[in-house]
Amino acid sequence: MELATPQAQSPSGPVAPPPTPxxxxxxxxxxxxTWRLSDRIGLAICWALGLLFCxxxxxxxxxxxxxGIKFLRPSMLVTPATSGFTEAQSGGFSDAFLGTLIVGAMxxxxxLPVGVGVAVWLVEYGRPAAxxxxxxxxxxxxxxxxxxxxxxxxxxxxxxxxxxxxxxTSEGVVFGRSFFAASAMLSxxxxxxxxxxxxxxxxxxxxxxxxASYGVGKTKIxxxxxxxxxxxxxxxxxxxxxxxxxxxxxxxxxxxxxxATQNLEPTGGPFPIDYLRGAGTTLTNFVxxxxxxxxxxQPQKAYAAAFVLLLMVLGLNAAADVIHRRARKAGTWSx
Amino acid sequence: xxxxxxxxxxRRLPLEGPEPATQVVAPPRDPGNGNGAASPAPGGFTAARRxxxxxxxxxxxxxxxxxxxxxxxxxxxxxxxxxxRQGEVLALIGPSGCGKTTLLRSLNxxxxxxxxxxxxxxxxxxxxxxxxxxxxxxxxxxxxxxxxPNPFPMSVFDNIAYVLREQGxxxxxxxxxxPKVHSALERAGLFEEVKDNLNHPALxxxxxxxxxxxxxxxxxxxxxxxxxxxxxxxxxxxxxxxxEDLIVKLRDDVAVVIVTHNLxxxxxxxxxxxxxxxxxxxxxxxxxxxxGSPREPRTQEYVSGAFG
Numbered sequence: 001m002e003l004a005t006p007q008a009q010s011p012s013g014p015v016a017p018p019p020t021p022x023x024x025x026x027x028x029x030x031x032x033x034t035w036r037l038s039d040r041i042g043l044a045i046c047w048a049l050g051l052l053f054c055x056x057x058x059x060x061x062x063x064x065x066x067x068g069i070k071f072l073r074p075s076m077l078v079t080p081a082t083s084g085f086t087e088a089q090s091g092g093f094s095d096a097f098l099g100t101l102i103v104g105a106m107x108x109x110x111x112l113p114v115g116v117g118v119a120v121w122l123v124e125y126g127r128p129a130a131x132x133x134x135x136x137x138x139x140x141x142x143x144x145x146x147x148x149x150x151x152x153x154x155x156x157x158x159x160x161x162x163x164x165x166x167x168x169t170s171e172g173v174v175f176g177r178s179f180f181a182a183s184a185m186l187s188x189x190x191x192x193x194x195x196x197x198x199x200x201x202x203x204x205x206x207x208x209x210x211x212a213s214y215g216v217g218k219t220k221i222x223x224x225x226x227x228x229x230x231x232x233x234x235x236x237x238x239x240x241x242x243x244x245x246x247x248x249x250x251x252x253x254x255x256x257x258x259x260a261t262q263n264l265e266p267t268g269g270p271f272p273i274d275y276l277r278g279a280g281t282t283l284t285n286f287v288x289x290x291x292x293x294x295x296x297x298q299p300q301k302a303y304a305a306a307f308v309l310l311l312m313v314l315g316l317n318a319a320a321d322v323i324h325r326r327a328r329k330a331g332t333w334s335x
Numbered sequence: 336x337x338x339x340x341x342x343x344x345x346r347r348l349p350l351e352g353p354e355p356a357t358q359v360v361a362p363p364r365d366p367g368n369g370n371g372a373a374s375p376a377p378g379g380f381t382a383a384r385r386x387x388x389x390x391x392x393x394x395x396x397x398x399x400x401x402x403x404x405x406x407x408x409x410x411x412x413x414x415x416x417x418x419x420r421q422g423e424v425l426a427l428i429g430p431s432g433c434g435k436t437t438l439l440r441s442l443n444x445x446x447x448x449x450x451x452x453x454x455x456x457x458x459x460x461x462x463x464x465x466x467x468x469x470x471x472x473x474x475x476x477x478x479x480x481x482x483x484p485n486p487f488p489m490s491v492f493d494n495i496a497y498v499l500r501e502q503g504x505x506x507x508x509x510x511x512x513x514p515k516v517h518s519a520l521e522r523a524g525l526f527e528e529v530k531d532n533l534n535h536p537a538l539x540x541x542x543x544x545x546x547x548x549x550x551x552x553x554x555x556x557x558x559x560x561x562x563x564x565x566x567x568x569x570x571x572x573x574x575x576x577x578x579e580d581l582i583v584k585l586r587d588d589v590a591v592v593i594v595t596h597n598l599x600x601x602x603x604x605x606x607x608x609x610x611x612x613x614x615x616x617x618x619x620x621x622x623x624x625x626x627g628s629p630r631e632p633r634t635q636e637y638v639s640g641a642f643g
Binding site for chain 1: 470474552553556
């Protein structure tokens with residue numbers, strides 16, 4: 001957290017020897033002491049808000065770390081939840097942990113190809129222009145829709161008989177809740193991030209680089225595959241990582257579309273399909289249910305699970321950061 | 336979503352003021368110093384020419400016949416006719432917005448990437464109308480080097496190999512492509528400098544090396560015509576000199592068309608020069624005549640720096 005103050009100005013490059021000082025000493029460095037009072041108050045508020053923000057973030061992380069380390073036992077990650085009245089009796093949250101991995105993997109494997117495809121179409125083709133504009137605003141709209149609304153919409157879609165094969169059916173009623181249903185809707189949460197990030201990457205490539213590829217007889221599709229997408233890979237990866245963070249952090253969709261359970265509940269079908277068609281849970285859902293508001297009310301478990309979730313999200317953000325920094329180190333063109 | 340189409344060029348009226356990018360008048364030097372190649376020109380074009388005398392031979396490769404190019408309603412090129420010959424360097428000069436880059440881009444149908452662009456007239460490549468040739472095939476025969484060095488973000492080797500790999504064919508082995516990659520780099524005078532780091536990223540090369548890599552890339556397709564769009568404008572004088580020497584060397588194997596803002600450069604390397612103004616071809620002549628004794632008053636004014 002570095003707030004730029006006027007004192008922080010450092011001359012870049014070689015500097016001519018300072019002329020004989022005129023007026024107040026200390027050369028050319030401007031201090032806020034000469035500012036108007038209102039500006040100085042404004043600067044002070046900026047400082048204070050920055051520090052406050054840091055303090056809040058640090059507080060949350062520190063508190064969860066302390067609580068997490070206190071309550072988290074490694075066995076919790078391999079023990080499924082069982083019904084029990086006390087924290088000691090109720091097992092761990094291995095199913096929730098697995099569920100988070102499953103929705104993350106499934107959600108991103110839907111959102112990534114779709115998102116990259118949409119972004120490539122928008123940036124490289126984008127015709128007819130009206131359709132491109134509509135697509136753009138649709139993506140923005142999806143980004144703005146609260147996930148609980150997406151979840152509600154998901155129940156309508158996945159309870160239809162046409163999609164009965166994606167979840168459990170009992171007595172002719174389609175349950176409509178499964179990993180398929182939840183992942184499909186969760187992919188929409190990640191989609192806008194991936195589209196935006198990929199577009200940013202593609203737009204950063206100067207036009208003359210594309211033309212250089214066409215200029216040696218390459219088609220648009222070959223140029224996109226061999227030049228543009230590899231160049232935009234860091235941004236695509238950043239988008240995917242941030243999107244993944246959003247997916248595993250989402251609660252509402254899981255709550256509505258994955259079933260009210262703390263275990264994986266496979267339904268009929270061959271091995272992986274039976275689990276994916278069945279109901280399940282994720283860490284966010286587990287934290288919600290075990291928090292004092294939830295049905296289970298076992299706050300120690302909630303802290304332990306929240307700690308695991310936090311570590312995952314922090315890890316993803318760090319990964320996005322590393323990708324970003326590495327991409328900046330590689331050379332680029334002048335526009 | 337206009338990013339794939341070329342934005343319509345921003346054009347300034349050339350008479351609005353002098354163009355800072357255009358180098359107009361060289362400091363007058365002793366006229367006898369010009370290597371004896373040219374009669375001293377009024378604009379002070381006494382620098383040594385790199386291509387001395389008439390070319391040894393010349394083969395007509397392209398024929399530009401009454402070409403008009405318009406962007407939407409605006410006509411950027413108005414009825415230009417020119418021959419493009421192998422064995423000589425043809426330079427297109429003129430103030431900004433005179434249509435020289437548009438003309439260059441229409442030679443391999445790159446103008447078609449601009450949706451609003453339309454072309455009338457005929458351009459023949461070895462007596463075949465280029466509109467009869469599939470664009471990707473045409474662009475392998477008429478390749479282009481751009482103003483900004485733009486190697487692809489991959490290794491030096493892969494930059495050339497990318498061009499050699501034919502569309503849709505199976506990816507060839509690296510070993511099989513090696514001789515061709517080496518020869519392309521050699522023709523661009525880059526091989527000695529990069530032979531030990533062919534696997535290094537091309538974007539780590541210096542600007543001049545990057546531009547020569549782009550020339551190597553353009554040569555790798557074994558084109559008949561090489562188009563250069565102000566290839567030295569982003570480079571330092573030393574790299575510029577290396578590339579100018581290279582261009583003169585290349586003219587025996589490939590017809591070279593260069594757009595340049597730099598009159599000195601046109602004088603140094605071109606055998607024939609076409610001066611364009613407001614979309615029209617004003618004068619086409621050998622470099623010595625065009626700079627030494629221009630026929631048209633417009634040309635006279637331009638080469639002597641009266642406007643830019």
